[in-house]
Amino acid sequence: MVQTNWVKQELQRLHPGLTISVEAMATQGDKILDVALAKIGDKGLFTKELEAQMLIGRAEIAVHSLKDLPTQLPEGLTLGCITKREDPSDALVVNTKNSVYKLESLPKGSVIGTSSLRRLAQLRHSYPHLEFKDVRGNVLTRLEKLDAGEYDCLILAAAGLTRLGFGDRIHQLIPSKISLHAVGQGALGIECVDGNPEVLKVIKSLEDKETSQRCLAERALLRELEGGCQVPIGVNSEVNGTKLTLIGMVASLDGKQLVRDEKVGSIEDPESIGISLANELKSQGAHQILQEIFETMRQ
Numbered sequence: 001m002v003q004t005n006w007v008k009q010e011l012q013r014l015h016p017g018l019t020i021s022v023e024a025m026a027t028q029g030d031k032i033l034d035v036a037l038a039k040i041g042d043k044g045l046f047t048k049e050l051e052a053q054m055l056i057g058r059a060e061i062a063v064h065s066l067k068d069l070p071t072q073l074p075e076g077l078t079l080g081c082i083t084k085r086e087d088p089s090d091a092l093v094v095n096t097k098n099s100v101y102k103l104e105s106l107p108k109g110s111v112i113g114t115s116s117l118r119r120l121a122q123l124r125h126s127y128p129h130l131e132f133k134d135v136r137g138n139v140l141t142r143l144e145k146l147d148a149g150e151y152d153c154l155i156l157a158a159a160g161l162t163r164l165g166f167g168d169r170i171h172q173l174i175p176s177k178i179s180l181h182a183v184g185q186g187a188l189g190i191e192c193v194d195g196n197p198e199v200l201k202v203i204k205s206l207e208d209k210e211t212s213q214r215c216l217a218e219r220a221l222l223r224e225l226e227g228g229c230q231v232p233i234g235v236n237s238e239v240n241g242t243k244l245t246l247i248g249m250v251a252s253l254d255g256k257q258l259v260r261d262e263k264v265g266s267i268e269d270p271e272s273i274g275i276s277l278a279n280e281l282k283s284q285g286a287h288q289i290l291q292e293i294f295e296t297m298r299q
Contacts, residue, residue: 025050055077061203062192065184077193083207086162086187088185089181090174096147098110103172106153113132116182122180179234180236181235190206222274222278232293243266253296259281
């Protein structure tokens with residue numbers, strides 16, 4: 001809702017006189033809090049209900065954390081705009097008794113809360129001596145569980161903490177060499193009904209070209225790997241002049257297998273960079289790792 005209200009305010013600032021109403025809805029991912037996200041499945045886990053409202057004509061746009069938006073959208077809908085990205089890093093959040101530690105110095109057996117298989121796999125790879133425990137609920141609920149002592153630390157998106165006013169809880173930004181972020185993390189995606197040029201023109205005013213290029217490359221990688229937002233696929237991207245560099249990673253759930261590589265290409269063709277990197281990762285064993293994960297999830 002914070003993200004949606006920001007989009008509303010920005011659109012009304014850029015288009016004086018524009019009337020926007022907000023319809024609040026709970027999605028499947030918001031409602032099911034006693035099951036790990038990976039066990040629910042991720043085909044529109046946080047988007048399906050919103051998309052249904054657009055398809056029946058009750059809404060014209062939906063605002064998503066881009067990392068939650070599947071790379072394959074329902075027929076009749078399109079990704080109309082990608083906004084300027086906040087810091088896409090993962091962040092370490094600790095309770096008071098662990099404030100003396102950084103991620104690399106946490107004592108053996110420290111309990112880290114995360115609902116992300118991507119974070120879990122990468123941290124298990126680098127810190128096999130730590131313990132990991134699933135955590136669900138909104139950010140405030142997770143922080144309350146942390147402060148009550150259910151966890152020693154949490155791993156959350158820095159962008160989400162900052163947007164919600166909890167930036168002061170960020171104890172450490174985790175470097176990309178340890179944890180590559182989720183595809184699209186830190187950016188907002190505005191989905192809209194296809195074939196409505198007036199609406200598309202309005203929301204395009206919030207488009208950030210560099211963020212869009214980076215995220216299109218990241219989403220192409222994810223799509224080519226046939227992964228979703230609940231599998232251990234991580235990325236990092238940056239633009240230097242006319243070149244875009246994309247780093248990608250696929251890991252097994254236990255963190256013991258991890259393949260990582262990078263590709264550089266023209267910013268004018270970001271999707272080809274993502275596809276090329278995905279194929280390179282497949283040749284290094286990523287496809288086999290993902291197949292084993294999908295089999296485990298189906299059991």
